[in-house]
Amino acid sequence: xxxxxxxxxxxxxxxxxxxxxxxxxxxxxxxxxxxxxxxxxxxxxxxxxxxxxxxxxxxxxxxxxxxxxxxxxxxxxxxxxxxxxxxxxxxxxxxxxxxxxxxxxxxxxxxxxxxxxxxxxxxxxxxxxxxxxxxxxxxxxxxxxxxxxxxxxxxxxxxxxxxxxxxxxxxxxxxxxxxxxxxxxxxxxxxxxxxxxxxxxxxxxxxxxxxxxxxxxxxxxxxxxxxxxxxxxxxxxxxxxxxx
Numbered sequence: 001x002x003x004x005x006x007x008x009x010x011x012x013x014x015x016x017x018x019x020x021x022x023x024x025x026x027x028x029x030x031x032x033x034x035x036x037x038x039x040x041x042x043x044x045x046x047x048x049x050x051x052x053x054x055x056x057x058x059x060x061x062x063x064x065x066x067x068x069x070x071x072x073x074x075x076x077x078x079x080x081x082x083x084x085x086x087x088x089x090x091x092x093x094x095x096x097x098x099x100x101x102x103x104x105x106x107x108x109x110x111x112x113x114x115x116x117x118x119x120x121x122x123x124x125x126x127x128x129x130x131x132x133x134x135x136x137x138x139x140x141x142x143x144x145x146x147x148x149x150x151x152x153x154x155x156x157x158x159x160x161x162x163x164x165x166x167x168x169x170x171x172x173x174x175x176x177x178x179x180x181x182x183x184x185x186x187x188x189x190x191x192x193x194x195x196x197x198x199x200x201x202x203x204x205x206x207x208x209x210x211x212x213x214x215x216x217x218x219x220x221x222x223x224x225x226x227x228x229x230x231x232x233x234x235x236x237x238x239x240x241x242x243x244x
Contacts, residue, residue, distance in 0.1 A: 002020070002021045002199060002200065002201050003018055003019060003020050003021055003199075003200055003233075004018070004019055004020075004021045004197065004198070004199060004200075005017070005018045005197070005198045005199075005200060006018075006195040006196065006197050007195055007196040007197075007198075008056060008192075008193065008195045009193070009195075009196070010056070010059035010060050010161075010193075011059070011060075011063075011241075012059065012161050012240065012241040013059050013161040013238055013239065013240050013241065014212075014215065014238065014239040015056070015059075015236070015237075015238050016235075016236065016237055016238070016239070017195075017234075017235075017236045018234065018235040018236070019227065019230075019232065019233075019234040019235075020227075020230065020232030020233060020234070021199060037228075041228070043174060044174065047170070047172060047174050047175060050170050050184060051166050051167055051170045052166075053192065054110060054166040054169060054170050054184070054186070055162055055163060055165075055166035056192045057110060057186060057190040057192060058110065058126065058162035058165060058166055059161055059162055060190070060192065060193055061108050061128070061190055062108070062126060062128060062151065062162070063128075063151070064150075064151060064152055064158070065129055065150045065151065065152060066126065066127065066128050066129045066150070066151050067125075067126070067127045067128075067129050067133055067134070067137075067148050067149070067150065067151070068124070068125075068126050068148070068149055068150075068151055068165065069124075069125050069126075069127065069137055069146055069147065069148040069149075070122055070123070070124055070125075070146070070147045070148075071092070071122060071123040071124075071125065071137075071141050071143070071144065071145075071146055072122050072143075072144035072145045072146075072147065073120070073121045073122060073143050073144045074143065074144045077143040077144060078119070078120075078121050079121055082113065082115070082181055082183055085113045085115070085121055085123070085183070086113065086183060086185075088123075088143060089111060089113060089123055089185070092140060092141060093107075093109065093111075093187075095140045096109075096127075096136060096137070096140055099132075099136045099140065100130065100136075103130055103131070103132065105128075105130045106128075106189065107127070107128065107187065108127070108128040108187050108189060108190060109125055109126065109127045109128075109186065109187045110125070110126045110169060110184075110185075110186040110187075110190070111123055111124065111125040111126075111169075111184070111185055111186065112124045112125075112169045112170060112171060112182055112183070112184045112185075113182060113183040113185075114171065114179055114181075114182045115179065115180045115181050115182070116178055116179060116180060117177075117178060117179070117180045119180075124168070124169050126151075126165070126169060129150075133148075134146075134148055151165070160218055160220060160221065160238070160240070161218075161238070161240050161241075163218070163220070163221065163238070169184070170184050172184075209237065211239055212239070214241060214242055215239040215240060215241055215242065216239065216240055216242060217237060217238075217239060218237070218238045218239065218240050221236070221237050221238035222235075222236075222237040223235065223236050223237070
């Protein structure tokens with residue numbers, strides 16, 4: 001069976017997606033019945049793709065010792081609704097970008113505005129680090145406190161080379177029942193690199209995955225099954241660089 005293989009290469013990770021090429025037949029393999037996606041299934045698919053794209057942007061543009069920060073709201077400063085929270089973030093980002101420009105740095109960021117079921121608001125943001133980042137954030141966010149941590153090797157959000165962080169910062173009511181609403185966004189300068197694409201004539205078993213020197217297979221990233229939308233087999237997995 002012919003299949004496509006797309007390979008995304010990042011400084012510390014290689015992502016591989018393999019799926020059937022619809023222009024070629026599949027001798028000897030029966031196709032599973034296609035299913036018309038329900039609105040719930042499409043919502044889960046959209047959520048999944050949001051997390052995948054976020055993970056790839058994190059792997060392409062963010063490094064050890066960049067910042068993961070939480071912007072909190074004091075009770076009296078809580079926004080009235082999501083539109084007001086988005087305006088708070090927009091104004092804050094504009095000021096931070098201007099501060100970065102004064103230091104000769106380009107700002108990169110990924111953020112998720114979250115409102116809990118009890119009405120508390122906060123904003124999670126990943127931001128590239130410069131020498132004064134913590135001072136700039138604390139000075140410019142006037143709605144509450146700023147709690148920051150470095151994305152170092154010992155922190156939980158470097159797990160799986162940002163796999164866990166991508167899932168965390170793309171949370172929504174669909175994935176976390178503690179949330180009433182959320183809004184994910186990022187800077188425009190986080191273009192995902194184009195993948196390498198190849199066509200193969202034979203579907204290989206997972207035992208035949210080749211792991212290059214200096215890498216290992218991230219077993220938690222491995223998936224192999226039937227795509228319910230196409231009815232054909234698919235597989236995805238990630239190779240991570242070994243750390244010294």
